[in-house]
Amino acid sequence: MSINQSGWRPKMTAANGNDAAPTFTGNRALMLEEALIFEIGDTSTTGVDFAEGDVAGSRLGDLSRKAPIGLAGLSEPETIRHYTRLSRQNYAIDLGLFPLGSCTMKHNPRLNEKVARLPGFADVHPLQPVDTVQGALGVINELAVWLIELTGMHGVAMSPKAGAHGELCGILCIKAALEKRGEGHRKVVLVPESAHGTNPATAAFAGFMVEDIPATADGRVDTDALKARLGPDVAAVMITNPNTCGLFERDLKAISDAVHDAGGYVYCDGANFNAIVGRVRPGDLGVDAMHINLHKTFSTPHGGGGPGSGPVVLSEALSPFGPLPFTARMADGHIQLIEEETAGDDHPDTFGRMTAFHGQMGMFTRALTYILSHGADGLRQVAEDAVLNANYVLRSLEGTLDAPFAASGPCMHEAIFSDANLAEGFSTLDVAKGLIDEGFHPMTVYFPLVVHGAMLVEPTETESKAALDQFIGALRSVAERAKAGDTALKSAPHFAPRARLDETLAARKPVLVWKEPPLAQAAE
Numbered sequence: 393m394s395i396n397q398s399g400w401r402p403k404m405t406a407a408n409g410n411d412a413a414p415t416f417t418g419n420r421a422l423m424l425e426e427a428l429i430f431e432i433g434d435t436s437t438t439g440v441d442f443a444e445g446d447v448a449g450s451r452l453g454d455l456s457r458k459a460p461i462g463l464a465g466l467s468e469p470e471t472i473r474h475y476t477r478l479s480r481q482n483y484a485i486d487l488g489l490f491p492l493g494s495c496t497m498k499h500n501p502r503l504n505e506k507v508a509r510l511p512g513f514a515d516v517h518p519l520q521p522v523d524t525v526q527g528a529l530g531v532i533n534e535l536a537v538w539l540i541e542l543t544g545m546h547g548v549a550m551s552p553k554a555g556a557h558g559e560l561c562g563i564l565c566i567k568a569a570l571e572k573r574g575e576g577h578r579k580v581v582l583v584p585e586s587a588h589g590t591n592p593a594t595a596a597f598a599g600f601m602v603e604d605i606p607a608t609a610d611g612r613v614d615t616d617a618l619k620a621r622l623g624p625d626v627a628a629v630m631i632t633n634p635n636t637c638g639l640f641e642r643d644l645k646a647i648s649d650a651v652h653d654a655g656g657y658v659y660c661d662g663a664n665f666n667a668i669v670g671r672v673r674p675g676d677l678g679v680d681a682m683h684i685n686l687h688k689t690f691s692t693p694h695g696g697g698g699p700g701s702g703p704v705v706l707s708e709a710l711s712p713f714g715p716l717p718f719t720a721r722m723a724d725g726h727i728q729l730i731e732e733e734t735a736g737d738d739h740p741d742t743f744g745r746m747t748a749f750h751g752q753m754g755m756f757t758r759a760l761t762y763i764l765s766h767g768a769d770g771l772r773q774v775a776e777d778a779v780l781n782a783n784y785v786l787r788s789l790e791g792t793l794d795a796p797f798a799a800s801g802p803c804m805h806e807a808i809f810s811d812a813n814l815a816e817g818f819s820t821l822d823v824a825k826g827l828i829d830e831g832f833h834p835m836t837v838y839f840p841l842v843v844h845g846a847m848l849v850e851p852t853e854t855e856s857k858a859a860l861d862q863f864i865g866a867l868r869s870v871a872e873r874a875k876a877g878d879t880a881l882k883s884a885p886h887f888a889p890r891a892r893l894d895e896t897l898a899a900r901k902p903v904l905v906w907k908e909p910p911l912a913q914a915a916e
């Protein structure tokens with residue numbers, strides 16, 4: 393590509409190399425082609441006009457710049473248009489259904505945003521005297537009460553800032569409890585094969601050794617294998633319920649009893665709480681610690697790395713070890729922040745502190761707004777509708793795609809398919825890429841690892857039947873093409889700004905820095 397001195401965006405080849413009816417700009421109607429900012433700009437100029445200063449001599453001395461700074465040299469409107477055009481290439485939950493499994497990408501009610509932006513919540517500072525932020529602390533406290541109520545647990549640590557951070561919080565509570573009992577020698581954490589990668593990573597990070605527990609053919613934890621492995625070296629088990637195959641772990645209570653009898657603790661990965669909220673209380677299943685991804689179960693826009701919030705509910709046995717600070721409502725209604733200084737007597741066994749301040753205030757406000765606007769009956773309906781929608785997807789597509797656990801009964805919040813009946817040479821990746829041409833973000837692929845070529849679809853409760861029908865139609869059409877051996881699918885997507893990329897090369901040798909091409913090429 394040439395460096396374009398005029399700032400006019402150069403003509404680009406269509407993404408699929410198909411020049412049948414190219415446009416002058418490379419744009420296709422409102423789908424605008426976009427080059428790198430350095431390719432549309434000019435590094436030898438600046439986009440800003442500064443008058444020459446009449447200051448005598450520079451005060452920077454040796455530090456003054458000797459060569460141009462190498463910015464793209466665009467004017468303000470050109471810069472804004474570049475980033476706006478790029479932003480329009482994002483797929484978002486506000487554009488269409490986002491079928492990613494395990495991520496719970498649901499509609500985020502605008503009411504939550506409105507409340508989170510109220511100045512009394514948005515403009516407070518964590519170092520303000522507690523007397524001046526009683527309302528904000530009240531939100532944290534009230535949300536804590538709801539989370540304890542919904543989970544049937546004893547206490548909650550509000551400060552962790554993501555699901556994975558919550559896992560670490562829970563496992564550190566378990567570690568502190570074992571040390572207090574003089575059983576710090578228990579070093580093994582048992583994790584089912586289907587677990588999210590953060591589970592073994594958390595246990596290893598906290599200094600434990602991770603051992604896999606196999607799954608049964610119906611996609612659940614092999615309870616007998618788990619029980620057989622329990623013993624004096626086992627610190628805890630980490631179980632996801634509902635699990636990442638979209639199935640309820642029916643044996644969890646029996647597993648918890650066996651783990652407790654053997655002296656260990658039960659960590660539950662609560663990322664899928666969306667499917668059981670208002671219906672099942674993890675505390676009744678013998679869970680000792682469970683994180684709740686507020687950004688999954690209780691809305692909040694997420695994706696692209698944040699924001700997250702992962703409060704951890706704790707059993708009576710683990711609550712004394714939870715982190716600081718936390719809020720407590722005093723008899724006179726005043727909310728106190730229990731910090732190190734005050735904790736000496738009240739909370740001597742705390743393992744310490746996980747975050748600088750109290751947690752993600754904006755997300756607490758959104759989650760509490762979501763909970764209060766749904767009410768107890770509405771939250772129960774969230775779970776019922778999420779499960780209904782996933783089963784509709786599962787039953788609509790089981791004749792098209794292989795559904796490995798369809799025979800085990802209804803699924804929970806997500807439906808899982810495999811690549812088993814695609815034509816020779818066609819893969820899950822081809823189906824995912826084909827969905828992009830249909831205007832959908834692909835589902836989660838190749839996870840969980842226990843299913844070959846897994847396609848994990850989580851529609852969530854916020855999709856209508858019409859939206860589900862359109863998605864099902866698109867996925868069925870792409871799957872039929874993959875079963876019929878339609879070779880065009882091998883190079884999909886054809887209608888996206890960029891066609892099939894070499895993702896392995898991109899991951900192994902990412903090119904993250906733009907280099908100015910040599911002059912000869914630039915003049916081309």
Ligand SMILES: *Cc1c(COP(=O)(O)O)cnc(C)c1O
Nearest residue numbers: 494554555556588590663685700
């Ligand atoms: C999302 C997820 C996590 C990690 O949560 P983050 O908030 O992304 O850190 C852990 N386990 C499961 C099953 C998940 O789906």
